[in-house]
Amino acid sequence: MTCIIIEDEIPAQRILQNYIGKIPGLELLNTFKAAIEANSFLNSNQVDVVFLDINLPDISGLDFIKTIKDPPAVIMTTAYPDYAVSSFELRTIVDYLVKPFSFDRFLKAINKAKERVDVPKNNSEENKSETIFLNVDKTMHKIVLDTIIYIESDRNYITLVTQTQKFSFIDSLKNWAEKLRGKQFIQVHKSFIINSEFVDKISGNTVFLSGYKIPIGRTYKPNLLNALGI
Numbered sequence: 311m312t313c314i315i316i317e318d319e320i321p322a323q324r325i326l327q328n329y330i331g332k333i334p335g336l337e338l339l340n341t342f343k344a345a346i347e348a349n350s351f352l353n354s355n356q357v358d359v360v361f362l363d364i365n366l367p368d369i370s371g372l373d374f375i376k377t378i379k380d381p382p383a384v385i386m387t388t389a390y391p392d393y394a395v396s397s398f399e400l401r402t403i404v405d406y407l408v409k410p411f412s413f414d415r416f417l418k419a420i421n422k423a424k425e426r427v428d429v430p431k432n433n434s435e436e437n438k439s440e441t442i443f444l445n446v447d448k449t450m451h452k453i454v455l456d457t458i459i460y461i462e463s464d465r466n467y468i469t470l471v472t473q474t475q476k477f478s479f480i481d482s483l484k485n486w487a488e489k490l491r492g493k494q495f496i497q498v499h500k501s502f503i504i505n506s507e508f509v510d511k512i513s514g515n516t517v518f519l520s521g522y523k524i525p526i527g528r529t530y531k532p533n534l535l536n537a538l539g540i
Contacts, residue, residue, distance in 0.1 A: 311427055313359040315341040316348050316374075317387065318366055322409065326361050326387070329416045336420065343367070345374035357382045359423045364388040375402060383426040385419045387411075403473075406521050408510070415510060442489075444470070446479045455493065459520050461486050461503040471522070496537050499527040506537060 313336060317323050323341055330338045339355065342348040344367045352360075362371040362384050371388075375381055381402045389409045404426050405419035444451045457472040463483035470477045487497055494506045498517060508519040515526045517534070526534060 311335060311358045311424060312337045312339050312356060313361060314339050314348060314351065314357055315361045316343075316345055316366065316371065317341070317361065317363045318343045319363070322363070322387065325410075329413055332413070333417070333420060345369050345371060349374075349378075352378060352382075358427045359383045359385060359420075361385050361387055383423045385423060408521065444477060444479070446477050451475070451477065455490070456505075456507070458495070458505050459508050460505065460522060460524055461495075463501045473520070496534055498530050498534050499525050500530075509538065512538075512540075 313330065315323055315326050315330075315338065317326065327338060327341065330336050336359075339357065340348075340351055342351070345362075346368050348360075351357075360382050362375065364371040364386060365388065366374070371386065375384055384403045386403055386406045387409060388407075404422045407415065407419055440455045442453050442455065444453050453470070453472065453475075457474065459471050459473065461471070461483065462469045466480055466482075467478055468481040468483065468486065470479075483497070483501065483503060486503060487495075490503065495503050496506050497503045502524050504517060504519060504524055510518045510520070512518070512526070512534075515528070515531070517524050517526055
């Protein structure tokens with residue numbers, strides 16, 4: 311799997327280069343300080359993954375990706391978690407790393423990128439992610455369960471947040487807890503169910519996942535820690 315780095319800070323470049331060098335089968339083709347410098351390279355070379363900072367000279371990383379036809383898988387890197395929601399609106403973005411990030415968090419992002427890169431190579435039924443159809447405003451939306459980041463309950467309404475979409479509709483959290491039973495989903499609060507695959511860290515009674523901060527209820531914390539093997 312080939313990759314490039316687009317990052318204007320030298321220390322951040324070196325961290326990414328170091329992490330990439332530790333992963334067999336991941337080849338770093340080039341490193342760029344600005345998106346414009348990388349543009350021609352992407353047009354003439356096969357690149358599977360781009361490590362892309364958001365704050366770059368001339369044009370932001372998010373705006374740059376929007377200009378590329380059929381862009382590769384993108385892993386965003388930035389010191390500002392507030393960009394997470396807007397970045398996941400772009401389907402090509404597979405993960406979002408908030409600086410400073412650890413090697414194990416980096417490896418998790420690489421595994422997500424590999425899944426995206428390998429999709430065209432393997433279309434067998436057994437490798438397709440489980441999906442459901444969600445009826446919102448008289449429209450049936452196809453939801454891939456693995457892309458759900460969290461589900462929030464507010465009285466009679468549910469908000470479901472995926473990597474690329476956000477829906478609000480009338481339903482109960484209890485119903486969704488039953489629907490997702492036996493999968494990677496964990497109820498961490500009376501009002502929240504999270505996807506354990508997106509967990510970045512836990513600090514006190516807060517769990518961080520893909521740029522979001524979700525409260526942990528006191529009675530739910532032991533089950534969460536057990537499910538994560540902590």
